[in-house]
Amino acid sequence: MHGFTDTTVVAGIDGSSSAVQAAVWAGAEARRRGRPLRLVQVYALPQVKAPVAFGTHEQVRAGLAERAEGWLADARDAVLAAHPGLEISTAAREWSPVTALIQESQHADLVVLGSRGLGGFTGLLVGSTAVSVVAHAHCPIVVVRGRTAHDPPPDDGPVLVGADGSPDSDAALAFACEEARLRGTGLVAVHTWSDVLADGMLRAHPMEEDPAAIEGAERDKLAQQVSGWQAKYPDLAIEFEVTRGRPVRTLLERGERAQLIVVGCRGRGGFTGMLLGSTSQALIAHSPCPVAVVRPQRTGRAR
The missing domain is CATH 3.40.50.12370 (Rossmann fold)
Structure with missing residues (x-):
């Protein structure tokens, strides 16, 4: 079980500042809609021929899971600083980012992503991966951007x-x-x-x-x-x-x-x-x- 709750706003987290900005934006959206926010980090074991160089599979898995929980905690803190009292759940998942996000979209009002990726979501908005998410998602997808690469998303205008x-x-x-x-x-x-x-x-x-x-x-x-x-x-x-x-x-x-x-x-x-x-x-x-x-x-x- 992954703790799905229907009609949530989901934000993909990957450790990047862009993802944190997207999570804060998603928090505002969740508050407007009267929905809880779900922060999701997806990681996968690296495909290497000599995993011993990085430790055993279980060691690598534990390290990735620990890093994911840290990223989720940081994003949760940032969202709560902007939106105190918002209902937030978190999930660290070992899977393909695209497949996981499509599954998340089955239970979501909205899936929110940052515009620049890192970690598990590297390249998410480039090429066939973005097309796959958009083509198969069950709810709207939002890519959060600002007027420059480092600006927060605007909150005025039509x-x-x-x-x-x-x-x-x-x-x-x-x-x-x-x-x-x-x-x-x-x-x-x-x-x-x-x-x-x-x-x-x-x-x-x-x-x-x-x-x-x-x-x-x-x-x-x-x-x-x-x-x-x-x-x-x-x-x-x-x-x-x-x-x-x-x-x-x-x-x-x-x-x-x-x-x-x-x-x-x-x-x-x-x-x-x-x-x-x-x-x-x-x-x-x-x-x-x-x-x-x-x-x-x-x-x-x-x-």
């Missing part, structure tokens, strides 16, 4: 959400509306368009079409998608941002004045491939604020 009419961006809108409500701030729904259509084809006569007319039509589509959420959150101030260009560049630019960027796991049109390949790497690696990646609700979650 919530920014990428919207393109897809089911994934509907899930992102739902998450973003609730986040904006919990934070007492506004929401900016961002939609980009270009001469490339949703199926990857160029518009039939791009030079003959009026950009203002295209933008107006795209704005109408965005308003239609957001209208249901505006009705559900009548007190939430929602702004529309419709622009011609690349979605990642637009989100990064607008993110300079935001406290959270929310995107769907996959999109269509302007947001196709948002979390695959170089596009997702740019967003995660360069965002000036935390980034939430949201998938449509799955059935069969552990609840």
